[in-house]
Amino acid sequence: MSWFIRFNKPFDVLPQFTDRANAGLPRQTLSDFIDLPGVYPAGRLDRDSEGLILLTDNGRLQAQISDPKQKMSKTYWVQVEGIPDTAALIALRNGVELKDGITRPAKARLIEEPDGLWPRTPPIRVRKSIPDCWIELTLREGRNRQVRRMTAAVGHPTLRLIRSRIGNWTIDGLESGSWETLPAPETSPIQGVRKRDRRPKR
Missing domain, CATH: 3.30.70.580 (Pseudouridine synthase I, catalytic domain, N-terminal subdomain)
Structure with a gap:
């Protein structure tokens, strides 16, 4: 078996x-x-x-x-610092220039906090003066720490990262x-x- x-x-x-x-x-x-x-x-x-x-x-x-x-797609729920504007989302979709080259086109959109989300232990560090939000990001490549590097490149460091899907499995x-x-x-x-x-x- x-x-x-x-x-x-x-x-x-x-x-x-x-x-x-x-x-x-x-x-x-x-x-x-x-x-x-x-x-x-x-x-x-x-x-x-x-x-x-x-x-x-x-x-x-x-x-x-x-x-x-x-090129199996992988989807991530990404809690980021700040609120990405349209330009930041377009950059994530079209490709972001990283040290190891530009990323492939991806899907990126703002989402509400995922339903039924479990608490993280320990919790993320929250700064009251800076808002945060969630992005759903779907990639078809897998570079080292790619999601974190992509969000940082558009000015929104990752606070929490959850992979929600690989191919058709969730x-x-x-x-x-x-x-x-x-x-x-x-x-x-x-x-x-x-x-x-x-x-x-x-």
């Missing part, structure tokens, strides 16, 4: 099962939440980011999902820190999956 699961990663959890680089205090890893043997993340999500990670023990499927050549109905199994895709992972086979969350 091949495992394929979705996991809603909390803030400050390493996107791996071991923490070999840290010689000091232990840090939380995926092993603190997921006890299935032999599964590995298909792609990464920074320690200081939250949201959807897909994991599988199928190496071919893992490579398909994480391969940049597949975190809908999945509490922070919980996971569930899914049917493995029958064709290309970009086409999504059949109806979920829900299992008890740990």
